[in-house]
Amino acid sequence: DAGVIQSPRHEVTEMGQEVTLRCKPISGHDYLFWYRQTMMRGLELLIYFNNNVPIDDSGMPEDRFSAKMPNASFSTLKIQPSEPRDSAVYFCASTQGQAGRETQYFGPGTRLLVL
Amino acid sequence: AQKITQTQPGMFVQEKEAVTLDCTYDTSDQSYGLFWYKQPSSGEMIFLIYQGSYDEQNATEGRYSLNFQKARKSANLVISASQLGDSAMYFCAMRLNRDDKIIFGKGTRLHILP
Numbered sequence: 245d246a247g248v249i250q251s252p253r254h255e256v257t258e259m260g261q262e263v264t265l266r267c268k269p270i271s272g273h274d275y276l277f278w279y280r281q282t283m284m285r286g287l288e289l290l291i292y293f294n295n296n297v298p299i300d301d302s303g304m305p306e307d308r309f310s311a312k313m314p315n316a317s318f319s320t321l322k323i324q325p326s327e328p329r330d331s332a333v334y335f336c337a338s339t340q341g342q343a344g345r346e347t348q349y350f351g352p353g354t355r356l357l358v359l
Numbered sequence: 360a361q362k363i364t365q366t367q368p369g370m371f372v373q374e375k376e377a378v379t380l381d382c383t384y385d386t387s388d389q390s391y392g393l394f395w396y397k398q399p400s401s402g403e404m405i406f407l408i409y410q411g412s413y414d415e416q417n418a419t420e421g422r423y424s425l426n427f428q429k430a431r432k433s434a435n436l437v438i439s440a441s442q443l444g445d446s447a448m449y450f451c452a453m454r455l456n457r458d459d460k461i462i463f464g465k466g467t468r469l470h471i472l473p
Contacts, residue, residue: 275459287450287463299459333402345411347394348461350404 246270248351250336256357262324265354268317269338277348278311278321279335287335293319326358361386363451363464371470372441379426380436380467382451390456393434395425398448398466407449410434412456446471 249268257263269276277292291301296313304311308327313319323330333355337348362385372378384393395407410418410425418425426435438445451464 277460286465289460292459294459335404337404345392345409347406347409349406350396353402355402 248336248338248349250334250351250354252354253352254355254357256359257326258359259327260325261358262322263326263330263356263358265321265323265334265336265356267319267321267336267351269319269336270340270349271317273338273340273349274316275339275341275348276313276319277337277339278319279337281333281335281353282331290321323356326356328358331356331358361388361453361455361462363453363462365451365464365467367467368465369468369470371472373472374443375440378438378441378445378469380438380449380451380469382434382436382464384432384434384451384453386432386453386455388455388457392454392456393425393427394452394454394461395423395434395436396450396452396463398450399444400447404450408436441471443471443473445469 251266274295278290279287281287290303291311293313311321333353335353336351339346339348364383366381391412393410397405397407408418408420408423408425410427417427422439424437448466448468450466452461454461
């Protein structure tokens, strides 16, 4: 399997622009997680889905952030409008079930810079 | 609330020496799992090792072992015979078996010196 795929790998945009990050989980995995990583706050869980349904979005910082999972093989995280403080690395991770030693498999991340 | 604490923000270790990265956790649950991940400078998060709260033996994966002390709520990662390629950020994490989410510590940056 190709692993979790994220695009783009790097994104530079100007404040106020819309940003869309994309994720393709590992085939057969039924959980998908979106994380944000910054030096100051470490790795934060933003939202996660189970069988394409959002389960917990309590980590989404504000209404400017939204996430969708229209099918089992695709998810998006959108920031509109973007702000400089959104600059971070955004990871998508997937897992099959949540029992025991099932670990989350991370994508390579999207490095976002908002100017 | 659940919490993971990694008290060593950074460590410098001579190549070929063994390394212990500290991790303590806080939960009142009895059923949980502990994970360690490695994040090299390239940025990807790599799963290293898992320990279940009911596992009687410490987990081992090649040069990695987990020193699990349940009474102390400690789950230290031990890397034997360190290599230059071990230089990275290391994250300890926990998932309660009744929950879907993994909680991560702040990480320890390990530098292996030649």
